[in-house]
Amino acid sequence: MDHVVVMAGGSGTRFWPESRMRRSKQFLDLTGRGSMIRETIRRMFPLLRRENVWVVACEKDAPHLSARALGIPAGNILLEPEGRNTAPAMALAVAHIAARDPAAVIAAAPADHAVADERSFRSVLRKCFRLARRTGRFVTVGITPTYPATGYGYIERGTPFAAGGDAVYNVRRFREKPDLPTARRFLKSGRFSWNSGIFFFRIDTFRDRFARFLPGIHAEMESAFRHSGKKTFPARLRAAYRRIPSISVDYGILEKEDNILVVPSDFGWNDLGTWRSLHEFLGKPGENVAFGNVLLSDCRDSLVRSDHGLVAVVGMEDVVVIRCGDAVLVCDRTRSEEVKGIAEEVRARFPHLS
Amino acid sequence: MDHVVVMAGGSGTRFWPESRMRRSKQFLDLTGRGSMIRETIRRMFPLLRRENVWVVACEKDAPHLSARALGIPAGNILLEPEGRNTAPAMALAVAHIAARDPAAVIAAAPADHAVADERSFRSVLRKCFRLARRTGRFVTVGITPTYPATGYGYIERGTPFAAGGDAVYNVRRFREKPDLPTARRFLKSGRFSWNSGIFFFRIDTFRDRFARFLPGIHAEMESAFRHSGKKTFPARLRAAYRRIPSISVDYGILEKEDNILVVPSDFGWNDLGTWRSLHEFLGKPGENVAFGNVLLSDCRDSLVRSDHGLVAVVGMEDVVVIRCGDAVLVCDRTRSEEVKGIAEEVRARFPHLS
Numbered sequence: 001m002d003h004v005v006v007m008a009g010g011s012g013t014r015f016w017p018e019s020r021m022r023r024s025k026q027f028l029d030l031t032g033r034g035s036m037i038r039e040t041i042r043r044m045f046p047l048l049r050r051e052n053v054w055v056v057a058c059e060k061d062a063p064h065l066s067a068r069a070l071g072i073p074a075g076n077i078l079l080e081p082e083g084r085n086t087a088p089a090m091a092l093a094v095a096h097i098a099a100r101d102p103a104a105v106i107a108a109a110p111a112d113h114a115v116a117d118e119r120s121f122r123s124v125l126r127k128c129f130r131l132a133r134r135t136g137r138f139v140t141v142g143i144t145p146t147y148p149a150t151g152y153g154y155i156e157r158g159t160p161f162a163a164g165g166d167a168v169y170n171v172r173r174f175r176e177k178p179d180l181p182t183a184r185r186f187l188k189s190g191r192f193s194w195n196s197g198i199f200f201f202r203i204d205t206f207r208d209r210f211a212r213f214l215p216g217i218h219a220e221m222e223s224a225f226r227h228s229g230k231k232t233f234p235a236r237l238r239a240a241y242r243r244i245p246s247i248s249v250d251y252g253i254l255e256k257e258d259n260i261l262v263v264p265s266d267f268g269w270n271d272l273g274t275w276r277s278l279h280e281f282l283g284k285p286g287e288n289v290a291f292g293n294v295l296l297s298d299c300r301d302s303l304v305r306s307d308h309g310l311v312a313v314v315g316m317e318d319v320v321v322i323r324c325g326d327a328v329l330v331c332d333r334t335r336s337e338e339v340k341g342i343a344e345e346v347r348a349r350f351p352h353l354s
Numbered sequence: 355m356d357h358v359v360v361m362a363g364g365s366g367t368r369f370w371p372e373s374r375m376r377r378s379k380q381f382l383d384l385t386g387r388g389s390m391i392r393e394t395i396r397r398m399f400p401l402l403r404r405e406n407v408w409v410v411a412c413e414k415d416a417p418h419l420s421a422r423a424l425g426i427p428a429g430n431i432l433l434e435p436e437g438r439n440t441a442p443a444m445a446l447a448v449a450h451i452a453a454r455d456p457a458a459v460i461a462a463a464p465a466d467h468a469v470a471d472e473r474s475f476r477s478v479l480r481k482c483f484r485l486a487r488r489t490g491r492f493v494t495v496g497i498t499p500t501y502p503a504t505g506y507g508y509i510e511r512g513t514p515f516a517a518g519g520d521a522v523y524n525v526r527r528f529r530e531k532p533d534l535p536t537a538r539r540f541l542k543s544g545r546f547s548w549n550s551g552i553f554f555f556r557i558d559t560f561r562d563r564f565a566r567f568l569p570g571i572h573a574e575m576e577s578a579f580r581h582s583g584k585k586t587f588p589a590r591l592r593a594a595y596r597r598i599p600s601i602s603v604d605y606g607i608l609e610k611e612d613n614i615l616v617v618p619s620d621f622g623w624n625d626l627g628t629w630r631s632l633h634e635f636l637g638k639p640g641e642n643v644a645f646g647n648v649l650l651s652d653c654r655d656s657l658v659r660s661d662h663g664l665v666a667v668v669g670m671e672d673v674v675v676i677r678c679g680d681a682v683l684v685c686d687r688t689r690s691e692e693v694k695g696i697a698e699e700v701r702a703r704f705p706h707l708s
Contacts, residue, residue, distance in 0.1 A: 309680025315689040326663025335669040
């Protein structure tokens with residue numbers, strides 16, 4: 001059967017002041033449609049049974065995770081004692097899914113991305129599930145780039161994978177976030193996709209590569225999993241997590257693996273990494289995007305959100321104004337990347353307000 | 355004796371969101387030194403006895419007027435039933451002062467202006483008191499313009515008033531707020547001062563001109579004043595105010611009077627008419643001015659105020675950010691004039707928040 005594991009362990013600060021210490025991006029309603037994680041799950045439902053949708057998150061985020069609100073069984077919410085990036089998270093999910101469905105094919109998906117064209121998104125997913133099942137390979141979803149982004153990783157494609165049907169390629173290599181000249185070169189070459197962070201695999205493939213590429217973590221987790229179902233399991237898992245390092249599936253497994261496939265796609269994907277990308281996802285160039293009691297007078301290209309009271313903006317262009325609780329952010333839209341640093345400075349200088 | 359009447363009847367909206375319906379500019383602490391009215395009075399004290407400092411304001415503002423906080427006798431706070439601009443206000447003050455000191459010379463001063471060089475300010479006041487006493491003329495204080503302002507009225511000077519000593523002139527005429535080309539011409543000619551709104555007169559002069567130029571209002575108020583000291587006075591005054599029109603001393607008397615004198619001065623005067631002028635009064639060009647818990651990252655020429663919580667501003671130039679109660683204003687600094695219109699729009703669209 002096909003399963004999805006939604007990876008909800010992140011703790012973003014780029015959406016300060018909305019993403020305070022106590023609430024990470026995946027639990028925010030940035031688009032006005034619902035929290036990112038709920039939207040991520042809702043998009044999958046036409047493809048999958050609810051029992052086959054899983055969430056991995058940190059224990060500390062449990063208060064934000066209502067199985068009822070998410071529409072999945074309570075047992076499908078898997079909690080890690082603390083965050084160790086995606087490789088341990090995925091190993092935990094695979095162990096749970098294997099216990100029920102050893103022949104599963106799994107799609108791993110970040111909990112905090114947005115998709116404009118859901119129909120096309122689901123047809124890509126269907127294709128990737130089939131590919132992963134048939135080939136036993138890791139299958140990644142690439143996004144056709146529209147500008148020389150420096151904030152995304154890239155996937156370089158090699159030869160076409162003939163047996164995959166239309167538009168499936170062997171991955172030549174993964175590239176970290178590039179500088180601007182490199183990003184321009186990538187865009188021009190036509191051989192690069194953005195890495196969406198969505199990937200597919202069969203359980204047998206994952207287990208084999210996890211044991212081979214991350215043997216230390218594998219051993220720690222296997223030793224904890226031997227207590228699975230027993231009273232001692234939570235303490236064992238906690239002990240294992242204290243010892244294992246943070247490492248992503250991308251870095252720990254995919255970059256070491258040959259024979260990965262990429263399916264270049266175009267379904268209006270946006271990782272909503274900054275206030276700027278949220279603005280670009282929600283509005284056309286030149287447009288303002290506003291949430292809450294907001295009064296805009298002669299503004300352009302601005303994003304304004306107010307969770308209470310009133311925000312009035314006069315004669316501004318390219319500005320982001322976010323009011324959340326007792327904090328207000330006013331930021332040049334093109335400098336949204338700097339919000340992360342500001343959030344850290346706030347935490348240091350005004351700890352009671354962060 | 356010399357007296358000052360501080361005119362505190364205004365109700366500004368250009369400092370929204372700080373100046374809500376319930377609190378006008380003269381009662382705000384815009385500079386961080388104290389409310390405008392308290393500062394106005396404090397500046398006068400080295401010149402005058404406390405008993406000779408008077409305030410005229412509207413009844414509705416009584417909660418903001420503590421004689422103790424202002425440092426003057428309670429009987430020196432004169433309340434009008436409602437606002438009718440400065441001519442009726444001044445007539446009311448003159449009637450009270452005349453009852454105690456019929457030979458008084460009075461300086462009328464707006465309650466909401468700022469002065470950078472107080473020593474020089476007081477020496478100008480001393481000179482004007484002497485001039486008004488000796489000549490029996492109205493004496494106005496002109497401010498040497500530093501740029502072609504379109505937000506101020508201007509005073510054009512005529513011939514020097516030889517008997518007045520250094521730098522006293524006959525007023526040629528008053529000019530309303532000009533357009534920009536006219537303001538440039540004024541500045542270039544060297545013959546124009548900004549009208550500070552501060553003027554001096556002897557009681558006998560004021561009474562004579564008030565009766566001559568505003569006979570209708572004079573008659574109404576005289577008829578009320580005949581009940582002065584009696585229980586019936588408040589009701590009579592209220593009835594008179596309902597019938598008399600709003601009119602300023604400038605428009606109703608000074609513009610009709612010949613033989614007015616002007617003393618061109620330069621004591622760092624600022625009417626703090628907008629957030630921009632407050633910024634210019636408090637900071638040097640390029641500087642930021644911040645009040646409250648404010649975090650500025652790579653900003654220039656900006657004014658940021660927060661009455662609670664935290665405001666963070668990133669990468670902005672020429673911006674005004676004001677957070678007061680449940681309202682937040684973000685405004686291009688050079689368009690601060692538009693805040694008045696915004697305040698009116700807020701009042702119409704969000705009446706519970708204005």
